[in-house]
Amino acid sequence: MLISCNQPQVREKNFLKDPNLSNAEKIERYLESDSLMGKAFSPSEVKLLRTYYEQRDYQPFLLGQASSKDSLFKVLFERSLAFGIPQEYLELPGKKAHPLEVDMVKVVHLARMVEIRDKGFLDTSGRPKTVAPLATFRKMNYLTKATTFESAKNYLLALGPKSDTLFQQLSSQILSFGMKYRLDTSNLSSKDFTTEEKRTALAKLSLKNKGYLDTQQPSNTAFESALLLFKLHNGLDSTLQLNDYTVEALCESNVKKLTRAALSLDKIRHRKNSYGRLVLINLPEYTLYFYANDSLKAKHRVVIGKRSNETPELESEIRSIVIYPYWKVPASIVKKEIMPEVRKNKNYLTKHHYTIRGYRDTSALDVSKINLNSNGYNIVQSPGKWNSLGVLKFEFNNRHSVYVHDTPQKALFNRAVRSFSHGCMRCEFPAELGKQFLTYDQEGRRKKSMRPDTLDTLLRVGKHNVFPLKTKIPIKVYYQTVCASANRLVFYIDIYGRDSQLLNSLKNVQKFNF
Structure with missing residues (x-):
């Protein structure tokens, strides 16, 4: 007679149905079984669970406990994205799992939450880990004893890089948004909404599902107010137009938006910047930042590459300022x-x-x-004001042949979504930025560089010139779609789809096998 290889394991779990055994006895017997534990959990999870339940005399974590405790951790798990923790790491097992097995999974989930909040979920290549990070028993034990949401929240918020202001600001805004708005899960295709009538219906439904409206049949005033607030939260224009980018943002669920926020938070965690002198350009934000002496000195709008001509992420050093540049037209153009x-x-x-x-x-x-x-x-x-590079260019070595430059198309800086170039980064008010560079290029040198006000004179002369900087300025071009701005969270359009591509790997996070 043939016997299924699963039958011994099924029989081994029959004790979970025994009414004569207490939950503590069932947990103890389950934990003692290397075959049961090894089938469902990783070695590190097995070690954690055995330590945790042994310390509790094998009493369940939540099963049969006070309803207030169960409600507390239910909120924590359901709102994990408010703490920058993707829900894919906290998926519950299917119906085949026994309630005590689910109890063990929730202990593992808590350890995952603590570790991800503290150390992040990206691997060294910048991709989400498919094997979930896990905190030690000692590290996660305090959270298991939390009795109020406030104490649990404060413990989680205290984890992570405490001295990183950008991390803390974004973390605070993610929490605020994640606890206030509904976590809708429907991601729609913007291609299905081509008429104004369909777009208006989509807007009302989406704004209700996301928590901006209480009803799908709002007054005109309520609808307009909700739409403008939504646009503010998504880095869009301040009109009532339902353009393509607005529809794209409406079609994206809040769960996906907050998962992008978690990814952005983790990117900040892994970004090691020295702000002694530094240029940062965040592509989805269409913004350039110049830091000197550890403080922000300038902030400029930029235009970046079209979706068909993506601007690359890169690190280099700005070596020179070119006045009235020539433009060698790329072969593709x-x-x-x-x-x-x-x-x-x-x-x-x-x-x-x-x-x-x-x-x-x-x-x-x-x-x-x-x-x-x-x-x-x-x-x-x-060279000339007609030149596609404008009257100023900032040069830095890179294999992509891109740079930061002026443009004669000034009106594009008034757009909310500024994706129009062939790949280079067009900078608003480049002369002001150049003078900032020259101001801090003067510091600590016997032989001074060009005076900042000389730049204005040379621009009036209108002749081609190249001026090397005495000290090269590090430049980093990066991709972060969610930012904290003016006491709010902003979900910029994932213009190149790079976040979506990264987050697709979360589908491969290892599942529990019961």
């Missing part, structure tokens, strides 16, 4: 944008101040005699 215009209008290059130059011969060439499809020639735009 020549092929896709300039060549079609040249074919339609022979005067296009002259009109837009372009010249054609060979790699070896820098003299201007006659366009009528050149095969523009040849790889032997470059198209260069001469």
Whole structure:
């Protein structure tokens, strides 16, 4: 007779149904079984559970305990995202699990919460761990004894990098939002909402599900107020228009938004910055920050690459300021944008101040005699206010051939979502930023660099110049979609989908097997 290999394990668990055994006796027997424990839990989880229940004389953690305690931890688990802890690490087992097995899982969940809150959930490559981090018994034991939400909250908030102001600010705003708004889970496709009527219906339903409205049939005033607040929370414009980006934000659930917030919090945890002199550019926020002497000196709006021309994340050093730069047009832009215009209008290059130059011969060439499809020639735009780089460029080495520069298209800085470039970062008020660079380039040097006010003079002269900085300025271009701003949480559009791609791996977090 054939016997299923699962039958011995099923028989081994029959004692859980024995009415003559107390819960404590059942837990003790379960913990003593290496086969049962090894099938359901990892070695570190087995060690934790045996230590925890032994200290409690094998009494359950929540099963059969006071309802107030059960309610407290139910809120903690359900609102784990308010503490920056993804729900994928706290999934309960299926219906096959016995209530005492669920009790053990909740102990493990508490240890996971403590460890993730303290050390994070990203691995060294910046991807979410699929094997959940686990705190030691000593580290998590205090939380198991919490009797009020306030004491549990304060314990969790005290974990993590205490001296990192950015971490603490974001953590505080995540908690505030995560406890106030509804945790809807429906993620919709914006492609399904193409008409104004459908978009309005979507907005009312989504705002209700997310906790911005109490009803799906609100008054016009209530709807408009809720929509404007939602847009403020999502880094969008301050109009009542239901444009594509607004629809995209409405289609994303609060659970996914807060999971992105948890990811952003963890990115801050792993970001080691020295603010002695530093330029930071957060792409989804469309913002450049300049720090000197450990304080913020300047903040500028930036325009970044389109979704089809993503701006890369990078680290480098700004080495020079270029006044009235030349623009060597990338081959892809020549092929896709300039060549079609040249074919339609022979005067296009002259009109837009372009010249054609060979790699070896820098003299201007006659366009009528050149095969523009040849790889032997470059198209260069001469310096001037018409130049696509504007009148200033900040150079730094990188393999992507991107940089920070001015632009003649100033109106784009008034947009909320500023994703328009071919990959470079266009900076608003670059002359002011350049003068800040030069101000702090003066410090501690016998041979001074160019005076900041000289930059204004040279810009008025209007000639091409390159000025190396005496001290290179570190620059970091990073990707953080959720930020704390002016006492609120802002969920910027995941413009390049990089967070979504990272968070997909949370689907692979190891599950409990009962």
